[in-house]
Amino acid sequence: MKRKLLSIAAALCFIAGAKAQTSYGIKAGLNFSKLNISQGNLSASSDASTNFYVTGYADLHLANNFSVQPGVSLQGKGGKVVGEDAKLNLMYIEVPVNLVYSIYTGEVGNIFLGAGPYAGFGVSAKAKSGNITESGSFSDAGLKTFDAGANFLAGFKFANGFLINGGYSLGLTNFSKYPDETGNFKNRVFSVGVGFQF
Template sequence: MKKLLLSLTLVAGLSIAALAQEPVKFGVKAGVAFPSMSISTSGISVGFDSRTSFYVGGTADFAISNVISIQPGLTFISKGTKFNGDDFDFEDVSTGSNSATLNFSYIEIPVNLLANFKVGAGKVFFGGGPYYAFAVDAYGKSGGIKEDVDFDEDGFKRGDFGVNFLGGFQFYKGLNVHAGYGLGISSVIDDQEEIDVKFKNKVFTVGLGFTF
């Protein structure tokens, strides 16, 4: 966590320095997300199925040079995963359904370092950086039964941080198409005293954006 905060502080400082050199460009973005989760313990990791969700947000782009820019943002994104099986127990309630979903709604703050290259009618961009996300809502659903997650009692954490990777193409008129991948570093469940268990977010995204 200390290393992440140090990185964010450094990036923020560079952004302020860049602001003095170039005007900031603001943007909006939205698209489809395909989140999933993985659980690991004792060196063994198991991934669960992805589900379909969405994201929407805004960005601010600070140019450091003709090639390099720093792009912090603010995103609302739905993460989680899909489980398949004969039964699914959520808070000891068995629904008998053969599938279930776990759904988290996050406010996410990514800070990306991007490389930009002019190509034809626009530019190609790619890069990545850290993110921090805060869960504003969460629930599990199976067989038409929905149960809200109680963060104080159910062992889930609101905070999540990790790294994300981003790439796409922006036209000179401002429209862009992009894709990204977010990989959670922290576990979204509280530390277990008896066994080391990690439950982490993963999400693939694809969407459209516009820079003003």
């Protein structure tokens, strides 16, 4: 599964890059992330925890108002339970590939809308319960390192390259190693941020 997703992303980038006008951008901002936990017919979400993201990407112009944006991103995810003072912070390196449609608004800039898949690899996990904090690998926390899902994004890019954006990331893979004991874990992330496209 991991190899298939990365192969598809690499092929899209190669095909688009062969014909495309290319520009580059960087985005950063806040993630408001939750964990969706399900077992059998039961499902619940954690409270949202606040984290950050930083993304570098290429914008490969395809035709008319369409472009494809492959990138590399550092994403903070996780969730918390307020009443129990418990929090789980997860750090991922992700490879998103988004198809973006731009709606030009004259000399001011353009509105953009996009969606696409992502593949992520967990690099660190940090759990806090009361005054006790533990850090380690995903494996130490009983979690799978691989995550994949879909991104949805929208924003406004000004004519000078500055942009404001928001997005939603829908995790589609269960990353719990022990779903029979803990249930299935999936990431849910709403994000806001700013950036610049060169």
